[in-house]
Amino acid sequence: MVIIPATTDQMGVLPGHAPTIAELKPEILSVHEGNDVTKYFLSSGFAFIHANSNADIIDVEAVSVDRIDPSLVQKGLAEFTHKLSSASTFFFAHKVQLQLTWRKLRQIGVDVRSVLNSGLSGYPLSPSLSYND
Amino acid sequence: MASNAAVPFWRAAGMTYITYSNICANLVRNCLKEPYKTEALTREKVHFSIATWNDGKAEKPVLRSDTPED
Secondary structure, three states, rough: OEEEEEEOOEEEEEOOOOOOOEEEOEEEEEEEOOOOEEEEEOOOOEEEEEEOOOOOEEEHHHHHHHHHHHHHHHHHHHHHHEEEEEEEEOHHHHHHHHHHHHHHHHHHHHHHHHHOOOOHHHHHHOOOOOOOO | OOOOOOOHHHHOOOOHHHHHHHHHHHHHHEEEEHHHHHHHHHOOOOOOEEEOOOOOOEOEEEEEEOOOOO
């Protein structure tokens, strides 16, 4: 089974799934084979599930989660959270862009942490900015 | 009439999907470990030439490149 991060929230795909085209969020894609799970981070992209149970995941930059450096993620998150809070309303487009960046970085951080099971404490999850806003 | 159906946030911000997707990809590349990071950043290099046309004639093309001139 593959869990695909569609913009309409996670979808689990098994053989025999209805043919679907889904736009993807920048999030983790996980491939479950029995008890083995392999995780990849997708930067965005699309998933095409065909009638013959083949699925294509199309993305500009899809990386295996173990290639991500959590310290760089945290650094980027701090930088963009700062930029977001200081962006004036006049630069709305810029702010939206930063917010999506923030969201994405937060997702990388959250999932990398759970995968690596490391002691990344004090991860800066701002309570005022929920994932669904 | 009523406005269009819910527009994705990047479209509302004046971006195209390609712009959004490339920004996301760039963010991911900057978070990679070496050597994957340098390898991925080579994928961002562009090399192209633009010529604007005026009155049916091409003006002098401008070359834009990240690769050093040979």
